[in-house]
Amino acid sequence: MSTEENLARESKPASQPPAPEAQANVESAPKPADGLTGYSPAPLPPAARGAKKKRKDVEIAIRVNKVVKRFGSKTAVDGVSLKVKAGSVYGLIGPNGAGKTTTFSMLAGFLKPSSGEIEVLGYAPTQVDELRSRLGVLPQDALLPPWDKVGEFLMHMARLQDVPADRVEAECREVLEEVDGKDWWNVRCSQLSHGMAKRVQLAQALLGEPEIVLLDEPTAGLDPRVAYEIRQLIKRRKGRCTLIVSSHNLQELEEVCDAACILDRGRVVASGSITELTASSEEVRIKLGAGPAPVAVVRELPMVKRVEFDEERRELVVYFDRGQVDAETVIGHVLWALLQNQARISGVTKGKGLEQRVMELT
Amino acid sequence: MATCPGFASRTRPFYRSAPMNPFVETRHIIQRELRKNLRSVKGIALAVLTLLGGSSIALLIAKYNDFKREEMGQISPEELHMLREKALARLYEEDTAKWLADAPEVLLALLSFTVWLAPLLIALMGFDAISPDIQHRTVRYWTIRSRRWSYFLGKWAGLWATVSIVTLAMDAIIWGVCVVRGEADVATTLSWGVRFWLTSLPLSAIWCSIAVLISSLFRVPMVALLVTFATFFTLWVVYLIANVAHLDPLLYLYPNHYDHLMLDPKAYRFGTGVLASFGMTALFVAGGSALFARRDV
Numbered sequence: 001m002s003t004e005e006n007l008a009r010e011s012k013p014a015s016q017p018p019a020p021e022a023q024a025n026v027e028s029a030p031k032p033a034d035g036l037t038g039y040s041p042a043p044l045p046p047a048a049r050g051a052k053k054k055r056k057d058v059e060i061a062i063r064v065n066k067v068v069k070r071f072g073s074k075t076a077v078d079g080v081s082l083k084v085k086a087g088s089v090y091g092l093i094g095p096n097g098a099g100k101t102t103t104f105s106m107l108a109g110f111l112k113p114s115s116g117e118i119e120v121l122g123y124a125p126t127q128v129d130e131l132r133s134r135l136g137v138l139p140q141d142a143l144l145p146p147w148d149k150v151g152e153f154l155m156h157m158a159r160l161q162d163v164p165a166d167r168v169e170a171e172c173r174e175v176l177e178e179v180d181g182k183d184w185w186n187v188r189c190s191q192l193s194h195g196m197a198k199r200v201q202l203a204q205a206l207l208g209e210p211e212i213v214l215l216d217e218p219t220a221g222l223d224p225r226v227a228y229e230i231r232q233l234i235k236r237r238k239g240r241c242t243l244i245v246s247s248h249n250l251q252e253l254e255e256v257c258d259a260a261c262i263l264d265r266g267r268v269v270a271s272g273s274i275t276e277l278t279a280s281s282e283e284v285r286i287k288l289g290a291g292p293a294p295v296a297v298v299r300e301l302p303m304v305k306r307v308e309f310d311e312e313r314r315e316l317v318v319y320f321d322r323g324q325v326d327a328e329t330v331i332g333h334v335l336w337a338l339l340q341n342q343a344r345i346s347g348v349t350k351g352k353g354l355e356q357r358v359m360e361l362t
Numbered sequence: 363m364a365t366c367p368g369f370a371s372r373t374r375p376f377y378r379s380a381p382m383n384p385f386v387e388t389r390h391i392i393q394r395e396l397r398k399n400l401r402s403v404k405g406i407a408l409a410v411l412t413l414l415g416g417s418s419i420a421l422l423i424a425k426y427n428d429f430k431r432e433e434m435g436q437i438s439p440e441e442l443h444m445l446r447e448k449a450l451a452r453l454y455e456e457d458t459a460k461w462l463a464d465a466p467e468v469l470l471a472l473l474s475f476t477v478w479l480a481p482l483l484i485a486l487m488g489f490d491a492i493s494p495d496i497q498h499r500t501v502r503y504w505t506i507r508s509r510r511w512s513y514f515l516g517k518w519a520g521l522w523a524t525v526s527i528v529t530l531a532m533d534a535i536i537w538g539v540c541v542v543r544g545e546a547d548v549a550t551t552l553s554w555g556v557r558f559w560l561t562s563l564p565l566s567a568i569w570c571s572i573a574v575l576i577s578s579l580f581r582v583p584m585v586a587l588l589v590t591f592a593t594f595f596t597l598w599v600v601y602l603i604a605n606v607a608h609l610d611p612l613l614y615l616y617p618n619h620y621d622h623l624m625l626d627p628k629a630y631r632f633g634t635g636v637l638a639s640f641g642m643t644a645l646f647v648a649g650g651s652a653l654f655a656r657r658d659v
Contacts, residue, residue, distance in 0.1 A: 111658040129381045142499035159390045160507035162382045
């Protein structure tokens with residue numbers, strides 16, 4: 001990531017605790033000693049799975065409590081707990097086999113947990129009528145019905161969502177236009193390319209303005225242009241609904257998510273706001289080109305807590321106290337000091353990047 | 363418009379003030395199944411083959427009747443009626459045989475054809491009712507929008523409606539052949555024809571429920587097809603064995619056996635047949651729905 005890009009990123013004033021809303025957005029499950037806030041799952045209201053509850057305003061959109069999913073002798077998800085606040089964009093991160101899609105499928109009600117509880121807007125995911133039109137899902141690898149035309153398919157979905165008959169077609173056309181597919185109304189689903197099909201799948205997930213949208217690998221297998229368009233679409237939806245995005249694409253998640261949890265072998269290994277996960281409010285990383293590396297000068301700066309220098313990668317890691325100073329101020333002072341001492345700077349990043357964080361943890 | 367919980371800054375059209383009637387869900391699914399079945403290549407091919415097959419059989423029966431009239435010209439209509447009655451008595455109860463002997467022969471043959479070949483049609487049309495949706499996870503678009511049992515019910519009812527429409531179309535062609543060839547007048551043809559078609563409906567309802575149940579149990583459609591054929595064939599073998607060994611209770615495992623009850627002129631026997639057929643159907647549909655509701659998709 002370039003210096004300009006990093007510097008252009010939104011930051012908090014130095015005196016403010018970083019990302020308070022993201023912290024509030026997400027509390028998440030058992031964590032290793034990684035410095036992130038812990039979350040001791042509190043017992044859910046009785047019988048969250050299957051209990052009929054009255055509709056109520058909810059602050060926590062999704063609540064997962066000690067969920068386990070076993071397939072025969074294999075445990076795919078092992079005691080995952082997390083909370084997602086309404087209105088946030090939350091990422092599920094992890095390598096293949098980490099349990100992302102299984103967790104996602106349980107949130108959508110496709111799979112039933114072997115144990116533990118899940119609440120979506122205060123209901124069990126299997127309470128279809130209570131969640132009708134309030135939960136939109138883009139499942140991974142779920143083919144569209146090949147014999148249906150796009151318009152027919154979307155209209156059928158809208159009818160099942162109880163959209164009023166006089167609004168069905170208009171709603172479907174609107175949502176299809178939103179994914180840039182207004183010309184596909186009469187195209188059979190079997191004739192759609194992968195990118196087109198993904199956008200139609202996204203359209204059905206967004207149909208009826210659901211309060212929660214679950215997106216499983218929304219940009220997998222797409223060319224960069226379509227992937228970019230889908231990311232923009234997700235960004236446009238930010239604030240209009242709660243979005244849960246499961247993806248391998250860490251840059252994408254870092255770009256769109258407020259918070260995330262990192263799964264590995266079925267367990268949550270870290271979770272929190274993206275700022276916390278990337279430690280972007282606690283450290284800056286500076287790549288140096290060939291030439292002098294004036295580490296001692298940086299170490300002497302008053303706001304700097306600690307400095308590490310990786311000779312091989314020529315990377316300077318500057319740690320600071322996030323309660324006293326913000327990353328932008330530190331970057332300014334450190335760069336000034338380095339440039340004064342003839343160092344050649346080839347890149348600056350706040351924090352370690354989600355990718356590196358995931359590599360460390362999984 | 364109402365404020366969406368959790369999002370003070372925006373409003374959304376909040377369509378829903380009351381729970382959606384599950385039978386409305388089912389109706390939407392039936393409509394889609396009908397559209398899919400009657401428009402897909404497989405559906406059209408099977409419908410055309412059924413209609414062609416039915417028409418050919420009707421013509422063969424008509425030819426056979428011509429031949430019979432020529433060969434048995436010296437036998438009076440009363441004697442012929444008696445002979446038919448005796449022949450039918452081998453298959454049905456005495457009252458039923460007497461009643462059926464009045465029916466045009468072509469239509470009676472058509473009923474047998476429909477009842478005996480409906481399982482084949484249903485197996486071919488129903489094996490992929492649910493299994494490809496599970497295989498390709500297409501079902502996931504439905505399970506977040508409809509109750510699992512209403513999805514299952516819709517699939518069954520959609521298949522049953524398709525089969526009923528195809529058999530009605532086939533029957534209508536044969537009714538036409540029957541009238542044109544002078545086998546019976548229009549009123550008699552329609553009276554017996556509609557009655558026989560209605561009789562075939564509860565039977566096909568049972569076969570459809572078995573086919574959809576099997577389709578929901580297997581992810582691979584070809585496996586579902588083979589298991590459906592194997593099950594139907596097993597039921598027929600059990601029926602044959604029960605017939606030969608006089609194991610009457612076992613006869614009721616075979617759906618087509620209920621035609622004996624439904625063709626009976628006595629109202630209570632007819633009612634029992636209809637109730638038993640729909641009871642058996644309800645059993646398979648409820649069982650299938652319960653299993654489908656519990657499984658991971």
